[in-house]
Amino acid sequence: MSKNIVITGTSSGIGLELTKFFIKNKHHVLAISRNNSDLRNLNLKGLYAVDFDITNFQKYDLLNKHLNNFENVDVLINNAGLLINKPFVETSLEDFQKVYSTNVFSVAMLTKFLIKRMNNKSNVVNISSVGGVEGTLKFSGLSAYSSSKGALNILTEMLAEEYKEYGIHFNSLALGSVQTKMLKKAFPGFQATTSAKDMAKYIYNFAMQGYKLINGKVISISSTTP
Secondary structure (H helix, E strand, C coil): CCCEEEEECCCCHHHHHHHHHHHHCCCEEEEEECCCHHHHCCCCCCEEEEECCCCCHHHHHHHHHHHCCCCCCCEEEECCCCCCCCCHHHCCHHHHHHHHHHHHHHHHHHHHHHHHHCCCCCEEEEEEEHHHCCCCCCCCCCHHHHHHHHHHHHHHHHHHHHCHHHCCEEEEEEECCEECHHHHHHCCCCCCCEEHHHHHHHHHHHHHCHHHHCCCCEEEECCCCC
């Protein structure tokens, strides 16, 4: 059965591969990213690829004309993220604000905007990081990024509690390192063991089936220990 999917951060990496998985399996996708030209060039049936900055909270109503193609939103995957790698003393207030605006505030505001289109079979998957999980290995230079993902994880738990009577599921997938443009830019020369396509396949399966027995959880997805 075809479902209606909204995915952010679809211009490359996990978001791009996720979009391809959903379209391949005959679902309808609203893909949101600041530059979706590569996706549009694929001319995929059932794909609505929109150029939109999710931190522009005052203009979310512009998305309505694309959402009119959907009777409801079955799956929301908040995948867009911003990573800044700087020593803490060099990380400015503006850096923190940019990271939190993308990684936390936009998730809250977009979810709030779309929640009226969800029903008791809908689910929200927030893409987080193992760096935002208490007790995991941390990396210097990621004070803004990892703390924002910690905030995202708590937000996920809070939304699951608030909407449990409505039947909407909220879960956070805390990913380990994945070979993406964002990782390459932040850590030049580092090679992750997991590809964007492999991780996208896992997230696709979770969003379609795996979420059904899980709600309000932060799930670490990493092939390395700790």
